[in-house]
Amino acid sequence: xxxxxxxxxxxxxxxxxxxxxxxxxxxxxxxxxxxxxxxxxxxxxxxxxxxxxxxxxxxxxxxxxxxxxxxxxxxxxxxxxxxxxxxxxxxxxxxxxxxxxxxxxxxxxxxxxxxxxxxxxxxxxxxxxxxxxxxxxxxxxxxxxxxxxxxxxxxxxxxxxxxxxxxxxxxxxxxxxxxxxxxxxxxxxxxxxxxxxxxxxxxxxxxxxxxxxxxxxxxxxxxxxxxxxxxxxxxxxxxxxxxxxxxxxxxxxxxx
Numbered sequence: 001x002x003x004x005x006x007x008x009x010x011x012x013x014x015x016x017x018x019x020x021x022x023x024x025x026x027x028x029x030x031x032x033x034x035x036x037x038x039x040x041x042x043x044x045x046x047x048x049x050x051x052x053x054x055x056x057x058x059x060x061x062x063x064x065x066x067x068x069x070x071x072x073x074x075x076x077x078x079x080x081x082x083x084x085x086x087x088x089x090x091x092x093x094x095x096x097x098x099x100x101x102x103x104x105x106x107x108x109x110x111x112x113x114x115x116x117x118x119x120x121x122x123x124x125x126x127x128x129x130x131x132x133x134x135x136x137x138x139x140x141x142x143x144x145x146x147x148x149x150x151x152x153x154x155x156x157x158x159x160x161x162x163x164x165x166x167x168x169x170x171x172x173x174x175x176x177x178x179x180x181x182x183x184x185x186x187x188x189x190x191x192x193x194x195x196x197x198x199x200x201x202x203x204x205x206x207x208x209x210x211x212x213x214x215x216x217x218x219x220x221x222x223x224x225x226x227x228x229x230x231x232x233x234x235x236x237x238x239x240x241x242x243x244x245x246x247x248x249x250x251x252x253x254x255x256x
Contacts, residue, residue, distance in 0.1 A: 005103045005138045007131055008111050009118030011145015014242075015057050015221020017064035019146045027143055028066050031111035033102045035095075036062060037123050038073045057222065057240070058113045074098060074112075076123050096130025103138065115240075118142040121171060121192060148242040149190045152217035156227055158244050161188055165247065172197045176204070183208040188246045195237030202230060205245055214245040 008027050013019035020028075028034055036059040055063060062071060074095040076088075102110050118124040119142060128140045149169065153160045161167045166187035170178055172194030182189045183204055191201060195218070205211040214230040218241045230243055 003108050005107075005135065006109045007099060007103075007128060007138055007140050008109065009122065009124035009128065009140075009142040010111050010113050011117040011122075011143055012058055012061040012113050012115060013146040013221070014116060014148040014151045014217075015061060015219070015225075016151070017061050017221075019151065019221070020061070020065065021143065021145070024143050024145060025065050027109075028062060028111050028113065031066075031070070031109045032107035033070055033072055034062055034066055034111045034113055035072045035074045035099060035102075036113050037076050037095075039076060058115045061115070061221070062113045072098070072102075074127070076126075092126045092130050095127050096134055099127065099131050100134045100138075103135065114145070116147045117145040119144070120147055120169075148192070148217060148220055148240075149244060151220055152215065152227065152242050152244055156215040156217070156244070158215050158246060159249075160190075160244065160246070162249065172201065176200055179204055183210060183245065186247055188244065190245070191243045193239060195239050195241040198230075198233070198237045198241070198243075199235065201243060205230065209248070210245045213248070214243055216244075217242045 008031070010024050010027050012024060036056060038056050038059070059071060059073065076091045076095065099110050112118070112124050112127060114122045114124050116122065124142070131138055132140060149160065152158070166185065167190070168182040168185065168187060169190045169192065170182060171192050172179065179189070179191065179201065202211065205214050211231050215228065216230040216233060216237065218226045218237050220227075220242065
């Protein structure tokens with residue numbers, strides 16, 4: 001019986017190669033081809049926070065564990081304007097065709113490496129939908145990964161949630177109203193994406209009395225990473241910056 005072709009979305013964490021799970025490393029090494037997303041702008045391929053001639057965050061993490069010979073870049077068109085564009089759909093379709101090409105050529109397992117977790121704001125499921133449309137018999141699964149908010153919480157000594165507190169994770173691309181509503185609530189608020197909006201975040205945190213406890217992780221896992229109080233920064237930050245803003249906690253067990 002011919003083995004079923006497989007596409008696996010593998011979470012590789014926020015950037016530190018030591019934060020991959022044992023399962024993630026095993027799947028990456030078992031894969032015949034490992035594809036990594038890179039950002040395609042109108043002038044070509046460029047990393048979110050750097051230049052086209054260096055590996056993106058997912059690729060750099062993967063290269064710490066597998067042979068570079070089986071790593072392939074897949075360009076994705078991404079922007080912060082919201083909504084699906086013809087350009088983004090074409091990129092998803094082209095990426096799906098490239099994966100199907102590897103599977104049709106004899107590769108039994110293609111792994112897609114994505115920063116963080118493949119089920120949290122990942123491009124993986126746009127790709128997977130295209131692959132399913134072209135080859136419905138391909139088995140699609142995921143391997144969970146450590147998220148940037150978990151890494152930032154651990155390394156900054158910030159407790160994400162206690163007792164009955166809710167946890168709200170949102171992309172800054174969702175707009176200021178979503179952020180304001182979350183900060184008005186009783187739980188921790190975590191923001192992803194859109195470091196260029198950081199002045200708005202600082203102002204919103206100040207209005208809700210959370211500025212002093214908020215921490216930010218910039219370029220987590222990379223050589224130029226920085227972790228510290230958000231109010232120790234100013235101006236825009238890199239796109240892949242994470243902010244954790246916990247609520248006020250007056251006493252031990254007070255949120256039980």
